[in-house]
Amino acid sequence: DADVTQTPRNRITKTGKRIMLECSQTKGHDRMYWYRQDPGLGLRLIYYSFDVKDINKGEISDGYSVSRQAQAKFSLSLESAIPNQTALYFCATSDVTGPYTGELFFGEGSRLTVL
Amino acid sequence: RKEVEQDPGPFNVPEGATVAFNCTYSNSASQSFFWYRQDCRKEPKLLMSVYSSGNEDGRFTAQLNRASQYISLLIRDSKLSDSATYLCVVISSGYSTLTFGKGTMLLVSP
Numbered sequence: 001d002a003d004v005t006q007t008p009r010n011r012i013t014k015t016g017k018r019i020m021l022e023c024s025q026t027k028g029h030d031r032m033y034w035y036r037q038d039p040g041l042g043l044r045l046i047y048y049s050f051d052v053k054d055i056n057k058g059e060i061s062d063g064y065s066v067s068r069q070a071q072a073k074f075s076l077s078l079e080s081a082i083p084n085q086t087a088l089y090f091c092a093t094s095d096v097t098g099p100y101t102g103e104l105f106f107g108e109g110s111r112l113t114v115l
Numbered sequence: 116r117k118e119v120e121q122d123p124g125p126f127n128v129p130e131g132a133t134v135a136f137n138c139t140y141s142n143s144a145s146q147s148f149f150w151y152r153q154d155c156r157k158e159p160k161l162l163m164s165v166y167s168s169g170n171e172d173g174r175f176t177a178q179l180n181r182a183s184q185y186i187s188l189l190i191r192d193s194k195l196s197d198s199a200t201y202l203c204v205v206i207s208s209g210y211s212t213l214t215f216g217k218g219t220m221l222l223v224s225p
Contacts, residue, residue, distance in 0.1 A: 040123070102206065
């Protein structure tokens with residue numbers, strides 16, 4: 001089983017629908033991140049959390065919210081999905097040395113299409 | 116100027132060739148630098164760190180030029196399996212989060 005698991009892996013939805021992407025990890029890491037990847041724009045940070053009580057906005061948080069339910073779980077919500085939120089979403093984790101070692105562990109991605 | 120810039124490529128090279136990518140960064144206070152590799156439709160994975168003195172890992176060599184604010188990745192004796200997108204990653208002062216470049220695509224052909 002993957003250390004960082006994202007569900008769903010693929011989702012097609014309609015404009016205005018609420019969507020939740022879930023991430024769970026078995027690595028025991030405190031730090032979790034949500035990125036989105038778009039062709040030509042690369043990976044951009046949406047939200048990150050350094051522990052259960054710590055949530056921080058990233059570069060592009062508008063239109064998104066997150067919940068850190070437990071150390072191992074970090075979910076991303078789109079309250080009212082819009083077409084320009086169509087993207088590949090990655091969850092990632094790191095331990096406290098992550099910013100020093102540069103090592104993030106990514107899930108396999110969730111491909112979201114908003115029609 | 117974007118914080119981290121890379122030539123998107125693609126770089127098309129034959130097997131056995133040597134290829135190099137550069138990545139420029141805008142924040143002179145940036146502290147740490149890395150290269151990630153991302154295969155098509157897969158998640159990114161750490162390839163190697165970039166140290167001030169330069170470092171080598173097999174066929175891969177990474178270098179940092181602080182004066183000109185760029186890092187480089189050199190791949191020698193390219194293999195078909197090296198075909199991927201290579202992402203430059205920078206951590207700025209504060210050590211909070213990683214900033215990714217858009218990536219450089221490498222295609223190695225037989």
